[in-house]
Structures are given as structure tokens and as C-alpha cells.
Amino acid sequence: MARAITTQRKTINTLFAWAVGLIIFFPILWIFVLSFKSEGDAIKAPFEVLTSAWTLESYATVQDRSDYFKHFWNSVTIAVGSTLLGILVAVPAAWSMAFVPSKRTRGILMWMLSTKMLPAVGVLYPIYIGFIKLGLLDTRIGLVIVLMLINLPIIVWMLYTYFKEIPGEILEAARMDGAGLREEVLYVLTPMAVPGIASTLLLNVILAWNEAFWTLNLTAAKAAPLTAFIASYSSPEGLFYAKLSAASTMAIAPILILGWFSQKQLVSGLTFGAVK
Amino acid sequence: MATQHSQSAARIMMAPAVILLLGWMLVPLTMTLYFSFKKYLPLRGGDLGWVGFENYTRFVSSSSFWPAVATTLIIVGGVLVITIFLGVLLALLLDQPMWGQGVVRILVIAPFFVMPTVSGLVWKNMFMDPTNGFLAYMWRAFGAEPVQWLSQASMPSLIMIVSWQWLPFATLILLTAIQSLDSEQIEAAEMDGASWFSRFRFIILPHLSRAITVVLLIQTIFLLSIFAEIFVTTAGSFGTKTLTYLIFQRVLESQNVGLGSAGGVYAIILANIVAAFLIRIVGKNLDA
Numbered sequence: 001m002a003r004a005i006t007t008q009r010k011t012i013n014t015l016f017a018w019a020v021g022l023i024i025f026f027p028i029l030w031i032f033v034l035s036f037k038s039e040g041d042a043i044k045a046p047f048e049v050l051t052s053a054w055t056l057e058s059y060a061t062v063q064d065r066s067d068y069f070k071h072f073w074n075s076v077t078i079a080v081g082s083t084l085l086g087i088l089v090a091v092p093a094a095w096s097m098a099f100v101p102s103k104r105t106r107g108i109l110m111w112m113l114s115t116k117m118l119p120a121v122g123v124l125y126p127i128y129i130g131f132i133k134l135g136l137l138d139t140r141i142g143l144v145i146v147l148m149l150i151n152l153p154i155i156v157w158m159l160y161t162y163f164k165e166i167p168g169e170i171l172e173a174a175r176m177d178g179a180g181l182r183e184e185v186l187y188v189l190t191p192m193a194v195p196g197i198a199s200t201l202l203l204n205v206i207l208a209w210n211e212a213f214w215t216l217n218l219t220a221a222k223a224a225p226l227t228a229f230i231a232s233y234s235s236p237e238g239l240f241y242a243k244l245s246a247a248s249t250m251a252i253a254p255i256l257i258l259g260w261f262s263q264k265q266l267v268s269g270l271t272f273g274a275v276k
Numbered sequence: 277m278a279t280q281h282s283q284s285a286a287r288i289m290m291a292p293a294v295i296l297l298l299g300w301m302l303v304p305l306t307m308t309l310y311f312s313f314k315k316y317l318p319l320r321g322g323d324l325g326w327v328g329f330e331n332y333t334r335f336v337s338s339s340s341f342w343p344a345v346a347t348t349l350i351i352v353g354g355v356l357v358i359t360i361f362l363g364v365l366l367a368l369l370l371d372q373p374m375w376g377q378g379v380v381r382i383l384v385i386a387p388f389f390v391m392p393t394v395s396g397l398v399w400k401n402m403f404m405d406p407t408n409g410f411l412a413y414m415w416r417a418f419g420a421e422p423v424q425w426l427s428q429a430s431m432p433s434l435i436m437i438v439s440w441q442w443l444p445f446a447t448l449i450l451l452t453a454i455q456s457l458d459s460e461q462i463e464a465a466e467m468d469g470a471s472w473f474s475r476f477r478f479i480i481l482p483h484l485s486r487a488i489t490v491v492l493l494i495q496t497i498f499l500l501s502i503f504a505e506i507f508v509t510t511a512g513s514f515g516t517k518t519l520t521y522l523i524f525q526r527v528l529e530s531q532n533v534g535l536g537s538a539g540g541v542y543a544i545i546l547a548n549i550v551a552a553f554l555i556r557i558v559g560k561n562l563d564a
Contacts, residue, residue: 010373010374013373017374017380020369020380020384021380021383021384024383024384024444025384025386025387027395027399027402027440028386028390030402030403031394031398031402043408046410046414089292092293095289096285097290100283108290108294110558112293114548114555115300115301117497117547117548117550117554118301118305118544119500119501119540119544119546121501121503121520121527121540122305122308122523122543123304123540124528124536124540125307125308125311125527125536125537126304127304128527129318149296149297152296152297153297156293181282206389210390210391210392212391212393212503213501216393216507217524217528227504228393230394231393231504233397234508234511239401239408241401241402244401244402245398248397251394252389252390255389255391256390258389259385260385260386263381263382263385263448266385266388266448267448267449267452271494274490274557275452275453275486275487275490
């Protein structure tokens with residue numbers, strides 16, 4: 001039996017939770033508000049900011065002055081590219097670990113997880129010098145490769161978790177009906193695995209989009225994604241609130257929307273299935 | 277039954293992922309180890325030969341080492357305490373019946389999706405700026421002198437920024453764990469006259485302990501290597517130089533690769549100690 005909840009208690013919960021939620025969300029809301037203000041209005045006192053005129057000029061300036069969409073496109077290429085490449089490599093691996101487990105499967109999964117814990121700064125110089133030697137510094141392909149490798153353990157783990165939930169009997173039935181390995185993968189497994197692959201894709205695009213160690217250290221002007229582009233507002237451009245806000249809004253809006261869709265997968269994905 | 281045939285097919289399918297990760301791990305790691313035993317200054321003479329453990333002892337005995345360790349521990353510890361404490365409270369609150377629960381949840385988890393450079397810069401300029409920042413206006417509205425956040429209170433400010441980013445993560449995981457709690461158990465305790473506190477202390481908290489451990493370990497691994505937030509706010513000044521940042525400066529700013537690499541090896545050892553605990557917990561789950 002469900003507990004009876006008084007309306008009064010529910011009202012208090014609601015008010016309190018909304019207040020807390022809005023406080024936490026406030027900085028993002030404020031970025032959004034300031035992005036529609038002129039530079040002069042954006043530095044006024046908060047109340048005056050709200051009553052001042054709304055304008056789109058900052059968005060135009062950011063694009064004109066810094067070729068914003070080039071960096072946006074770099075982010076898209078790097079995030080989506082590294083994720084797709086990662087999935088391409090991870091699907092066969094996760095498939096075989098989930099359906100043809102051997103004595104070593106567990107060990108391999110654990111080892112993959114452990115590579116994720118290697119602190120990036122510990123291998124900064126070798127990667128940096130390697131990138132220079134191979135001509136990969138400040139290229140999108142270089143970052144696609146690095147981010148793919150960083151997220152590969154998470155991708156394998158997530159896919160493995162999803163694949164394991166597909167009942168093995170179905171595969172056996174398919175084999176009984178004479179399906180070979182190829183047919184099995186193509187016609188039986190793939191349709192059932194699509195939702196899992198989709199959520200893996202979603203979460204990893206988010207992680208790659210926001211990655212800010214390698215993107216800052218391995219790019220300059222040409223291949224810089226939004227993380228590095230925004231860092232260029234460090235100073236003194238950061239004092240131009242409206243422009244910083246407009247650039248930030250465009251950098252976080254797409255991922256915020258994707259993120260809200262990925263809430264559920266986020267928990268099991270980021271805890272490697274330890275919390276579901 | 278897995279046949280001999282499918283076993284070998286499985287091995288081939290696993291190969292690309294395993295080989296890539298093995299290369300990604302071993303090659304840079306070996307190079308870092310190699311450099312860490314050399315005097316290597318790319319801009320001032322290059323490879324100046326083997327020096328044994330000198331880089332290791334120099335890194336530890338440099339005047340910036342212990343402050344960096346302290347800074348790292350304070351940031352990691354501070355953020356962990358704040359995010360887990362508030363995360364438990366927030367998860368309990370969000371678990372209560374209310375109107376618009378889904379929307380509140382969305383508002384609360386949003387900061388997690390903001391890229392680190394954006395949150396660092398937005399907090400630094402638009403909120404913590406002592407002249408035009410939002411907080412400065414708030415302070416003045418109450419007749420107080422605005423605080424020079426990132427210079428006078430650099431560590432609390434940084435901890436606040438990073439906590440804001442990680443609170444959603446802790447909350448979301450703890451909320452998921454609370455929601456998996458059997459509500460009948462709580463109802464039974466309530467019927468038996470258990471107070472709110474004892475229900476929390478003896479039912480909810482033990483149930484959450486595993487989730488809290490997971491949050492603790494995962495956040496520790498990420499927090500040990502925070503970089504962008506410091507890079508765009510203080511750039512390591514005002515006592516905010518963490519171990520990660522110190523190594524970054526040694527390697528890329530002062531181009532003392534040997535010394536930086538020795539620091540990198542220390543960082544790897546530190547992360548491995550934490551990782552060993554996390555892997556044990558995740559591994560337990562794998563058997564279940």
C-alpha cells in the first residue's frame with residue numbers, strides 16, 4: 001500500500017526542491033540571459049540586466065570575430081568521429097565477451113577499465129612529442145584517435161553490459177535454424193543491440209565533447225574544438241560577458257539537450273554498471 | 277556451447293580493441309618511464325644523458341611539490357565532502373513526492389553537461405569578478421565589501437566551482453540507488469515507530485553505502501586529474517597548483533621533460549592505488 005501523502009507536505013517538498021533546483025541551475029540560466037544582452041548592459045547590476053533590451057548582437061559578433069562555426073564543427077567532428085570509431089572497434093570485442101566468454105574475459109574487462117584510470121598528465125609528453133613527429137598536432141584526426149582511445153574502455157563496458165542482457169537462447173535458436181556467425185550477427189543480434197549502441201553513442205559523444213585535457217594541450221588554432229576555443233576567452237576577452245555568454249550558450253546547449261536524454265544511461269555508463 | 281570455431285572467432289573480434297588499448301597504454305608509459313631517468317630538456321640541449329633516480333628525488337624535494345600535494349588533497353577532499361554530503365540530501369529530497377519532479381531533476385543534473393572550460397570561465401568572470409560579477413552585486417546589495425574570490429579565497433572558490441560540476445553526478449547516482457530501495461522496508465520501519473532519523477541511519481544509509489563508495493572512487497579518479505578548471509581560472513597561481521598542474525607546467529611550460537615525467541610516474545602510482553579499490557568493487561558486481 002502506498003503511503004498517504006498530504007497535499008501540504010507535497011507542496012512543501014515541491015517548493016523546496018524547485019528552489020534548490022533553480023539555485024543549482026542558475027549559472028546556466030544566467031549565461032543564457034546575458035547572451036541576449038548588449039555588452040554594456042551585461043555588466044550592469046542583475047536587476048537592471050533583466051529590464052534592459054534584448055538583442056542578438058553578441059551571437060553575430062562571436063561568429064564574425066572568431067569564426068565560431070569552425071570550432072563548433074571541429075567539436076562535432078571530434079566528438080562524433082571518435083565515438084563512431086570507438087563503437088566500430090568495441091562492438092566486436094563486446095559481442096565476443098558477452099556471448100563467447102572465456103576464462104580470460106573478466107580479466108580483460110578489468111584491465112580495460114584500468115587503462116581508463118591512467119592519469120593523462122602522466123603520458124602528456126610522449127603523446128605530445130609523438131603528435132609532433134607524426135604531424136598530428138592541431139589536427140582533428142589526431143584528436144579523434146586520442147579521444148577514441150580514452151573512451152574505448154567505457155564504450156566496451158557499456159556495450160558489454162547491454163549485450164549481456166540479450167538472452168543467449170535466441171542465438172542458439174538461430175544457430176539451430178542454420179544461421180552462421182554472419183547471419184547471427186547481422187539479423188539476430190544487431191536489431192536487438194541497436195538501443196544499447198544508441199545509448200553508448202549518446203553518452204560518449206557527451207564525454208568527448210566536454211573532454212578538456214587533450215583538446216587543450218593538443219590543439220592550437222586550426223583544430224581547436226569548443227573547449228579550447230572558449231579557453232581563449234580566459235583573459236582579457238572574458239570580461240566581455242555578453243560575448244562569453246553567447247559563445248558558451250552555443251557550446252553547451254547541444255550537449256545539455258543530449259544529456260537530458262541520456263540521464264538513465266549516464267548512471268550505469270559512468271559507474272561501469274556498479275550502480276544501476 | 278561455444279565451439280572451438282567460435283572461440284577463435286571471438287579472439288579475432290576482440291583483437292583490435294585489445295591491441296589498440298595495449299598500445300595506448302604501453303607505448304606512452306614506457307616512454308614516460310624512459311624520460312623519467314634522463315636529463316631531457318628539448319629547448320636547452322635536448323637529451324643530456326641518464327641520471328638515474330635524480331629526477332625522482334628532485335621532483336619530490338622541489339619547493340612546489342608538497343604544496344602541490346596539499347592542494348590536490350584539499351581540492352579532492354573538499355569536493356568529495358561537499359558533493360557527497362549535499363548529494364545525499366539532494367537525492368533524499370528528489371525522492372520525495374512532488375510536482376514537476378522530472379523538471380527539477382533536469383535542472384539539478386544540468387551542470388554536469390557544461391564543459392569544464394565554460395564553467396571555469398563563467399564562474400570566474402560572470403560570478404566571481406570583484407567589480408561586475410554577480411556575487412559582487414549580491415555582496416554590495418547587503419552592504420558588504422565584494423570578495424576577490426579567485427585571489428583572496430582561491431581554494432574555496434575553486435572547490436565551489438568543481439563541486440558545482442560534480443554535485444549532479446553524485447546526486448544522480450545516489451538518487452538511482454535510493455530509488456532501488458524496497459519501499460516496504462521503510463514503511464514497515466515507519467509502522468514500528470522508527471523516527472525519520474533512525475530510518476535514515478539504519479535503512480537508507482546502509483543501502484547507500486555501496487553507491488557512496490562508487491561515487492567516492494570515480495570522483496577521486498576524475499578529481500585527481502582536474503585541469504581545465506585551473507587552467508582557465510587561476511592558471512596555478514594563488515596556491516591552486518595541483519600535482520597534475522605542476523607536472524603540466526614542468527613538461528610543457530618549462531620543458532623539463534625528465535623532471536615532469538618523474539612527476540607523471542608519481543601521479544600514475546597515486547591513481548593506481550585509488551583504481552585498485554574501485555576495480556575490486558566493480559569486479560564484485562561482475563560476478564553477481
